[in-house]
Amino acid sequence: MSVYFSPTGTTRKVVEGIVAGMRAENPVTIDATKKAHRRGSAHQFKHELAVLAVPVYYGRVPEAATKYFDSLTGDNTPAVIVVVYGNRAYDDALIELYDIAVRRGFVPVAAGAFIGEHSYSTEILPAAAGRPDMKDLEAAHAFGDAVREKLLRCGSVREALLTGIPGNRPYIEPEGLYRLRExxxxxxxxxxxxxxxxxxxxxxxxxxxxxxxxxxxILKTDNRECIMCFACIKICPVNARRMAEPAFFLRVKEIFERCRERKEPEWYL
Ligand SMILES: Cc1cc2nc3c(=O)[nH]c(=O)nc-3n(C[C@H](O)[C@H](O)[C@H](O)COP(=O)(O)O)c2cc1C
Structure with missing residues (x-):
């Protein structure tokens, strides 16, 4: 069973690649992107393998997703922890999602950080454009396959527990990025x-x-609710949704210029 939050769809694509690599029979998916799907009683997992996946927002698990993931319940359920980021850095998002999983009764058995087109990428200012690409999806598939191999090899879920995940505790707040949020x-x-x-x-x-x-x-957007995920901009077939705020793009440009070099997926087993 996979559970993901994915406003612009890159996390979903990576999860699909991982699940295909696991060769699970009849894989079930919970798309927790829409608010309505994050309300109500969250899924209680038993002994199926869970894939928990979010994009990285400001180096962390998106605030909009935290509460929902923190309401799932595992029962010593093996879990694969996945984050997808826009080629800058994943900072403490992976360890944060790992910690949420442990707190909720899951046993993390593997973790991966993948790259997806940055939500703020445009033709003029591209960042990780077109990712996950074929190479990324092959990596996602190979990761899924490696998870499957690990679980077949290990005698018990506890034996498969992943330790030594990268990140800081307490989580470090990336200052420059928080400025963007501020x-x-x-x-x-x-x-x-x-x-x-x-x-x-x-x-x-x-x-x-x-x-x-x-x-x-449609001309009215509630700016207290908007999380600036840019799903509306990316989905618009006629480019009618726009962000016209020079201060925002100046900051984004600075960030993109510092992370032009292509990052590759990483995983931990
Ligand atoms: C509010 C916000 C903050 C983001 N922060 C980061 C970040 O800290 N590091 C990074 O590399 N990418 C960052 N990104 C880019 C996303 O992690 C990336 O585009 C991801 O692929 C989006 O996933 P989705 O397609 O599933 O929505 C951010 C995107 C948004 C909307």
Whole structure:
């Protein structure tokens, strides 16, 4: 069973690659991206293998996903911990998701950090554009296969426990990135719809994890709900959803310029 939060779909693609590599029969998926799916009673796992996956936001597990993942219940359930990041760094997201899993009764048996196109990547300012690509998906498949091999080899779930995961405890707050979040909090800007281009297809409304776009008036976005995941921008077929905030893009440009070198997937078994 895999559970993921994936506003722009790269985490979902990586999870699909891993699950294919595991060769599980009838794999079940919980897409916890939309707020409605994160409400109510969260899944109680038994002895199936769980894949828990989130994108990295500000070097951590996205706030919008933390509460939900912290409400899942494992019963010594083996878990594969996965984070997907936009080629900057995954910082303490992997260890944080690992800790959530342990706290909730899972036994982490493997962990992986993969790369996905940065949510803020554009044609003019690309970052990890097109990723996960074929090479990444082959790596995800190989990782899934290696997890399967490990579990077949180990006599018990406890024996398969993964220790020595990279990261800091307490988690380090990446200062520069938090500045980006603070800029956002202070000015409360958010993507907007260009009325002259919008065809009212409503895909942005459906894609928004937090239901921040007004269902009756697509021109209104609730900036207290928007998590700046850019799902609405990426899904729009006519580029009518835009982010027009120079301060934001200046900061993003600085970050992208410092992490141009291609990072490769890493995993721990
Ligand atoms: C609010 C926000 C913060 C992000 N922070 C980071 C980060 O700290 N490091 C990084 O490499 N990528 C970061 N990213 C990029 C995402 O981790 C990356 O694009 C990921 O592939 C998105 O996953 P998804 O397609 O499943 O939504 C951030 C993206 C957003 C929207």
């Amino acid at each position: 800029i956002r909090k202070a000015s409360r800007f958010t993507p907007q719809t260009d009325e002259s281009l919008c065809t009212r297809c409503n895909r942005c409304i459906e894609a928004c994890p937090e239901d921040a776009i007004d269902q009756l008036d």
